[in-house]
Amino acid sequence: MVQVRVYLYATLRAFNAAAGGDTGAEMEVPDGTSIADLYGLLGIPEGHVKQAFVNGRRQDPDYVLRDGDRVGVFPPIGGG
Amino acid sequence: MKFLRVKMDELKVYTEEVPEKYQKLAGRALTSRLICDEVPATCHPLGPKAKLFIAPGAVTGTSAPSSARVSVGGKSPLTWGIKEANAGTPVAQYLARLGIKALIIEGETKDGYWTLKVSKDAAKLEPAGDLVGKGLYEAYHALKERYPGAGFIACGPAAERKLSMSGVCFSDTDGRPSRYSGRGGLGAVMAAKGIKFIVVDPAWTSPVVAENRELFKTGQAKLADAILTHPLSKPGGTLNTYGTAALINALNEAGGLPTRNFRTGRFEGAAKISGERMAEVVKERGGAGMMGQGCHPGCTIKCSNVYPKPDGTELVSCIEYESDWALGANCGIDDLDAIAEMVWHCNDLGIDTIEAGVTIGVAMEAGLLQFGDAAGALALFEEIRKGSALGHILGQGAAFTGRAFGVVRVPTVKGQGMPAYEPRAVKGIGITYITSPMGADHTAGYTTAPEILSVGGKADPLSNEGKADLSKAFQDTTAFIDMTGYCLFIAFPILDIASGFEGMVETVNAVLGTNFTGADVAKFGGEIMSWERGFNRAAGMTSAHDRPPEFMRYEPLPPHNTVWDVPDEELDKIAGN
Ligand code: SF4
16 A cells, blocks of 8 residues: 545545545555546546646556655646 | 827827728737837836827727727836737727727826826816816726726826836726726826826717718627637636636645746645635625626627625725736735735726735835735835835835845746746746747737647646747737737637637737738737837847746746746747847
8 A cells, every 4th residue: 555645626625525635535546546546436427537646746547656755736727 | 080199298189091001900010010119229218209099990990899998108107118918898998989090199298197088089188176186986986087988097106206117097987086007107107197087978970980881780790609609708707707817726726826926836825815715705705796798899709807895895806817916825824805906006096906915015025024914915005195115115016125235036027026827937938038028928929828728738837848939929919818808808708719720810800900810810910019019129129138037947837836948038939130
């Protein structure tokens, strides 16, 4: 198992109260879990996620989570 | 369409036909062309030879969506180079409906401050009287009573003191002093001319109708469709729901949120000042608070907001991402109520929230107050209000304040404070800051879209590769959009949806009678930029001005621990220096 901290932002917060909170959620997931798998575990239906940052770097959905990763997940975001 | 030329040394207003060479220009293209043609590049920005230009965009005043932008141009007392600062406001629409292609304010008067009143077929000057020296909330309240139905343009008390962080203020849909052409100190230029208020009365005017109605209709439909379907700009999309401050968490995750005067790229208090939190506060407190406010009638994106006090009454409109960051994370302040109060002071004094926040960050760096000291930061606004010696130093901006206190870590380019993206963590926007003729300006070429937001493609924010070309393409395209009168946020949908981009170009052609193709957008934008660079060169700027603050070259920025390592030659490619 690997431990990750997950933060959901903006409209994604509604899908998971724990990860949607300000401090995110500490999660234990099986080895080999990808970011895409994580969305399933969090109960986020398809089509809502735009991208995820892992330790400050944007990663593809097939990125396999590692112990200690900080994952921030976003719907489409804009501003300026 | 006509030019209204206000000669302050004569205290007279002249109506001029628009010379042919300006007929197909508008917004930034027009203000920048006029600056190059009429303002001596070496003049003092606050002297008698300087001028102020106010020009609505090409499609402004028509029924095109999100198109009520107005450009204000002049020589900047902050950067001493060319400046265009634009705002979204119903006043932009009023000017266009009155047939005013540009307001040109020139000369100067020693005879106090004046109000310019513009209405259908009339324009005249009157003494500004009792409202001089007053905060802009009080002034706009009084103007609203005196001139119901009109819109207002003003410079605030900070501009009366000729402070370089003063902006030109426009009224919003409710007559608040909240929509700013904030950057570069153009408020001080307005004050130096002797104009305090401009009252724009749209009575008996009607929406502008495009010359080529059919083409306009086609283009408008394509653009509106793109805006209404793109997940960012559609109703209920993130801009609409969380405002621009939804970016706080995004930049924080990416490690590019400048924190405590650009010491780190992450702020531990980010969640407390985020757009998500703002939306929660608005919901909890109820009352006057709202997200999803439009800055003018005709915007379907509606990214603006009204922030309430704990009792639900209005505190301020509006808290943008940039203001939130500048007065929040950049100062180590994690208290939205305090940030809202500071934005109120900025609106009331007539100052740029970005320059104010960057300056306070530098003051904190200098040890005048501690990072995170919200009460201390609020007290600095009182110094500016009082016009104390300290207030005058701060009011001249971050670069000046840094000099006054011997600070090395001063995040400015060409004397203008950097906005809310860390160049060491988002390289493309750094190139934009450094090479824009406007000084550090995020709106000049928003490569953040592909670098952080994955809009308009994807680019690795930490990589230098291809970034000079990317920044140049964005800067050129933006110069064109700044001519159109469209809000820059239409860039999000039209970067991803090709028909929206076509629609934008078609509506412009339909109004201006031009034949721009898609490929012409960046080309003509590049031409506008070359005029602007030409002015800066004539003003004495060289490639040495297209350089980052030195500390960014040697101080690694956590969490990525990267430095600014884009070669200078790459920067010089952009301006062709
Ligand atoms: S998107 Fe925001 S800034 Fe742009 S026109 Fe609409 S309300 Fe104004």
